[in-house]
Amino acid sequence: MSKYLEIALIAGLTVGMTASASMAEEHGLGREALPEEIAAWDVKVMPDGRGLPEGSGDVWTGDEAFGMYCASCHGDFAEGVGNWPSLAGGMGTLDRDDPVKTVGSYWPYLSTVWDYVNRSMPYGYAQSLSADEVYAITAYILYSNNVVDDDFTLSHENFAEVEMPNADGFIVDDRPETEYPDWRGDPCMEECKDAVEITMRAAVLDVTPQDEE
Amino acid sequence: MSELFKGNPASRRAFLRGSVAAVAGAVTAGAARADGPDPLITEVQPWAQGWGDPVDAAPYGTPIKFESDVVRRTVEWLTADLTSSINFTPIHALEGTITPQGCAFERHHSGAIELSKEDYRLMINGLVDRPLVFTYADLERFPRENHVYFCECAANTGMEWAGAQLNGAQFTHGMIHNMEYTGVTLRTLLEEAGLNAAGDLSDKWIYVEGADASSNGRSIPMEKALDDVLVAFKANGEALRKEHGYPVRLVVPGWEGNLWVKWLRRIEVTDAAVESREETSKYTDVLDNGIARKWTWVMDAKSIITSPSPQSPITHGTGPLVISGLAWSGHGAITRVDVSKDGGKSWQTARLARDPEAKALTRFYLDTTWDGEEMLLQARAMDETGYVQPTKAQLREVRGENSIYHNNCIQTWWVQPGGEAENVEVS
Numbered sequence: 001m002s003k004y005l006e007i008a009l010i011a012g013l014t015v016g017m018t019a020s021a022s023m024a025e026e027h028g029l030g031r032e033a034l035p036e037e038i039a040a041w042d043v044k045v046m047p048d049g050r051g052l053p054e055g056s057g058d059v060w061t062g063d064e065a066f067g068m069y070c071a072s073c074h075g076d077f078a079e080g081v082g083n084w085p086s087l088a089g090g091m092g093t094l095d096r097d098d099p100v101k102t103v104g105s106y107w108p109y110l111s112t113v114w115d116y117v118n119r120s121m122p123y124g125y126a127q128s129l130s131a132d133e134v135y136a137i138t139a140y141i142l143y144s145n146n147v148v149d150d151d152f153t154l155s156h157e158n159f160a161e162v163e164m165p166n167a168d169g170f171i172v173d174d175r176p177e178t179e180y181p182d183w184r185g186d187p188c189m190e191e192c193k194d195a196v197e198i199t200m201r202a203a204v205l206d207v208t209p210q211d212e213e
Numbered sequence: 214m215s216e217l218f219k220g221n222p223a224s225r226r227a228f229l230r231g232s233v234a235a236v237a238g239a240v241t242a243g244a245a246r247a248d249g250p251d252p253l254i255t256e257v258q259p260w261a262q263g264w265g266d267p268v269d270a271a272p273y274g275t276p277i278k279f280e281s282d283v284v285r286r287t288v289e290w291l292t293a294d295l296t297s298s299i300n301f302t303p304i305h306a307l308e309g310t311i312t313p314q315g316c317a318f319e320r321h322h323s324g325a326i327e328l329s330k331e332d333y334r335l336m337i338n339g340l341v342d343r344p345l346v347f348t349y350a351d352l353e354r355f356p357r358e359n360h361v362y363f364c365e366c367a368a369n370t371g372m373e374w375a376g377a378q379l380n381g382a383q384f385t386h387g388m389i390h391n392m393e394y395t396g397v398t399l400r401t402l403l404e405e406a407g408l409n410a411a412g413d414l415s416d417k418w419i420y421v422e423g424a425d426a427s428s429n430g431r432s433i434p435m436e437k438a439l440d441d442v443l444v445a446f447k448a449n450g451e452a453l454r455k456e457h458g459y460p461v462r463l464v465v466p467g468w469e470g471n472l473w474v475k476w477l478r479r480i481e482v483t484d485a486a487v488e489s490r491e492e493t494s495k496y497t498d499v500l501d502n503g504i505a506r507k508w509t510w511v512m513d514a515k516s517i518i519t520s521p522s523p524q525s526p527i528t529h530g531t532g533p534l535v536i537s538g539l540a541w542s543g544h545g546a547i548t549r550v551d552v553s554k555d556g557g558k559s560w561q562t563a564r565l566a567r568d569p570e571a572k573a574l575t576r577f578y579l580d581t582t583w584d585g586e587e588m589l590l591q592a593r594a595m596d597e598t599g600y601v602q603p604t605k606a607q608l609r610e611v612r613g614e615n616s617i618y619h620n621n622c623i624q625t626w627w628v629q630p631g632g633e634a635e636n637v638e639v640s
Contacts, residue, residue: 027405029351033336033344041336041479044420044430047488073293083293095503097375099615101494106505109488116490119428120323123297126426170497173509178611184599187551189560195640196556196589198627200376202523202636208380209288 045115049159052114056155057136059143065133066140069122078102078144088144094169104145108167110159114138275315282306285316286383291372296324297427299366301387304517304539305524309566310391310574311361314454317390320366320470322427322491325456328476333424333460335402335444339481340417342407349460352446355397355405360443360466361573363541365389365512367469367496370620373605377625377636382522385624385636386515389541391574394464396445399438402480411482414439420487421463424478431472432486433465437510441466441572444477467543467572468510469618471496501613512543514602515621516550516577516594527583527632536579538563542596547575549595554581556589556625556639557604563592571597588628589639605638 045051057065067076073084080086090100099105103113118134120126129137139154142162148154154162202208276283287300302318319325330349338344366388372378379385403419411417419438422430433442443464446453453459458475465472471491486492486508498506518538521527527534540547546569551560566576577592594602605622627637 026401027355029354029405030337030345030347033338033346037336037346038338038344042338042481044422044481044487044489046483046485083290085293094499094505095501097615099499099503101499103494107494109493112488112490112493115430115487119430120426120490123323124426126323169503170493170505170507173506173511175506175509175511175513179513179603180598180600183601183603183607185601187560187593187595187601189551191558192560193556193558193640196558197640198589198637199640200638201627202377202380205376205378207288207290207378208384208523209286211282211286 045111047109047111052156053131054156055131055135057132057139058153059139059150062136062140065137087141103141106166110162297322301383302390303383304387304519305382305522310576312390318388319456322429323425326425330460336479337406339483340411341482342410345406355401359395361393362466363391363574364470364473367618371617374614377638380636381524382519386517392448394445395447396443399442418483418486420481420483421474422479423474424476430489498616498618513621514542514594514596514600516540516592518590518592521634522626523634526634531583531585534581534583538577538592540575540594545597546571548597550577551593552579553591554588557591590626591623593623
């Protein structure tokens with residue numbers, strides 16, 4: 001009973017205090033996030049490098065770390081193992097059938113590499129790498145793509161200077177201009193084509209999983 | 214006798230068993246005369262005599278054993294492992310529009326994590342007046358809304374760009390589900406944190422990420438964030454399933470499923486897109502010239518005949534046939550669906566089962582008569598913007614074949630005289 005009252009009182013006080021802290025709120029729910037909490041969870045890195053911690057790592061340190069943490073899936077040279085993603089190579093393939101989309105051939109921002117390695121890799125043991133290790137691994141991936149030389153050291157200071165090969169390879173969704181105007185209106189209902197032929201069959205390809213009985 | 218019908222729809226052998234019954238059906242069609250008294254009627258059956266299960270035999274029920282084939286299925290060769298992978302809703306075997314959670318497709322980038330309500334925290338930070346942390350209990354104290362929305366993976370039908378590949382609606386179109394969500398509008402939570410600090414909202418973004426190892430962070434323009442995005446904690450009346458983000462996920466109506474961040478843990482107001490892994494290296498659409506489209510969020514109008522289809526062949530012979538399908542659009546409500554039986558030479562307008570809802574699945578039917586001849590079945594959706602679902606040829610003309618994502622082409626099923634159906638491409 002008294003425990004309940006105590007909780008109710010504290011809750012009441014908290015609401016009262018937060019209500020006066022800001023006029024924008026409407027419900028007085030939640031509590032202020034502490035700086036340590038924001039620092040722990042807000043680790044994203046922006047394309048211009050905002051959010052990067054201080055640190056550095058060179059290609060050879062990265063080679064070693066990559067071999068230890070990454071190579072079992074991505075290959076010693078970042079070329080990819082089996083169905084796991086290739087991180088290197090694929091230059092000049094984007095306009096061909098089955099383009100090979102790697103960090104070097106496709107990724108427009110280096111910040112994405114740092115952010116993803118730091119936040120989500122190694123696969124199955126995320127957020128275990130030090131900032132210096134992430135710089136080193138990022139440097140090694142750049143080296144594997146011939147973007148930097150083997151004596152390169154990546155740091156928070158020179159991060160923004162690295163030019164990604166496919167930085168200009170993207171456009172913002174243009175369907176509203178290139179597709180929607182042409183694909184509106186009354187569709188054909190009768191005699192829409194002269195002949196219809198089957199040109200491809202999925203059963204011939206035969207890659208659909210079958211249930212076991 | 215009923216053993217004959219117990220097969221797996223995905224299995225060819227099961228189909229062949231079923232087709233025996235189809236022939237029998239064809240013979241009796243029209244005549245509707247029994248060869249003799251049906252023992253299921255004339256003899257007392259065990260279920261008509263003894264007891265069934267007591268209540269509480271299953272405190273939380275699962276489908277009866279006869280429906281054990283109505284399950285999610287994956288295509289193992291698509292991905293390197295099953296923790297960063299996808300499976301498919303058995304849309305060929307479902308009806309109506311609401312997808313049961315237990316067979317709604319899963320897409321994880323680092324596996325489905327187990328996060329309790331007690332351990333759940335949601336942070337809002339960045340360009341807000343007051344960075345906040347909410348508990349799960351806090352979220353349940355905000356005013357709630359209920360909405361039905363489809364969630365479609367951007368890669369749905371992605372394996373079909375270069376040709377007819379996977380033989381079943383589940384595999385070609387099953388990266389979709391449709392649920393009734395209960396949650397708090399994202400606008401409510403953002404206003405709780407205060408947006409004065411963000412200044413002009415027209416060029417601001419939010420960045421949303423999950424609590425799992427992948428984080429699956431995505432950037433969403435503030436305009437959408439304040440429009441119809443939900444922070445949802447219930448689906449179809451019950452808690453979200455683990456595999457769909459328990460206890461809290463983001464619902465981004467009409468936009469690609471990758472934005473619907475599961476196990477939502479952080480919402481940040483930013484002055485630019487973060488350009489995370491999931492919005493640069495993935496979920497961008499390479500065009501024929503090698504240039505890629507980014508920020509292709511909206512799922513354009515699309516439809517699919519779910520039955521008959523390769524996993525749901527015609528087994529009843531000639532006569533009355535219900536052609537059943539689904540249509541949807543990320544731009545709003547479906548206004549019309551046409552069905553062709555001849556590969557697009559001629560079309561009939563289908564019947565919509567109910568008044569279509571915006572950004573939700575619509576069920577359509579063509580109640581027809583099958584003469585036993587082959588059919589090249591197609592469906593074509595239109596939405597409230599006047600958009601007409603394109604053919605694969607139209608899509609390829611603009612985009613080539615390497616986009617992976619956003620393939621909303623008209624699909625063709627070749628129904629053969631025996632009733633079997635196959636995924637084909639036609640001229």
